[in-house]
Amino acid sequence: MDELDRAMINHLQGGFPLCERPFQEVAAQLGIGEDELIVRLGKLLDEKVLTRFGPMYQIERMGGAFSLAAMRVPEEDFERAAAIVNALPAVAHNYRREHAFNMWFVLATETPQGIHETIASIEAETGYPVCNMPKEREYFVGLRFAA
Structure with missing residues (x-):
C-alpha cells in the first residue's frame, strides 16, 4: 500500500x-x-488488503436475521466441518478460536426462520451441535481502523 x-x-x-x-x-x-x-x-x-467493500445493512428491518453461532469441533475434523460451514451462502464470517467452542461464525439470512434452517443443515451435515446466539440488542460502536 x-x-x-x-x-x-x-x-x-x-x-x-x-x-x-x-x-x-x-x-x-x-x-x-x-x-x-x-x-x-x-x-x-x-490482493486481500481489504476483505470487502460495501454497505452494512440492518437486515432485520428488511425481514432478515443475523445470529452468532459457535461449535465444538474436534481438531482432526476441523477442516472438513469448516468447509461445510463456509460453503453455505448464509455464513458471513467463520473464525477459528482457541476455546472449547473453537469455530465461531455469523449467519445472515433473508428470514428469521432461515437461521434455524441453516443451523439444522449445519448440524446434519457436520454431525456437531450448533450453539445459536441471536442478537438481542444492537449497539453502534463506530469502529475505524487507521491505515
Whole structure:
C-alpha cells in the first residue's frame, strides 16, 4: 500500500456518498480521478488488503436475521466441518478460536426462520451441535481502523 491507498481506506471508513456518481465524488475529495479510485479499490480487494467493500445493512428491518453461532469441533475434523460451514451462502464470517467452542461464525439470512434452517443443515451435515446466539440488542460502536 502507498500513501494514497491509506488515504482512501481512511476516508472511506467515514462513509460513502449516496448519489448518482459516488466514486466520482469520493475521488474528487481525494484529489484523484474516478477510474483511479475504482482500479485501486479493486486491487486492494484482489490482493486481500481489504476483505470487502460495501454497505452494512440492518437486515432485520428488511425481514432478515443475523445470529452468532459457535461449535465444538474436534481438531482432526476441523477442516472438513469448516468447509461445510463456509460453503453455505448464509455464513458471513467463520473464525477459528482457541476455546472449547473453537469455530465461531455469523449467519445472515433473508428470514428469521432461515437461521434455524441453516443451523439444522449445519448440524446434519457436520454431525456437531450448533450453539445459536441471536442478537438481542444492537449497539453502534463506530469502529475505524487507521491505515
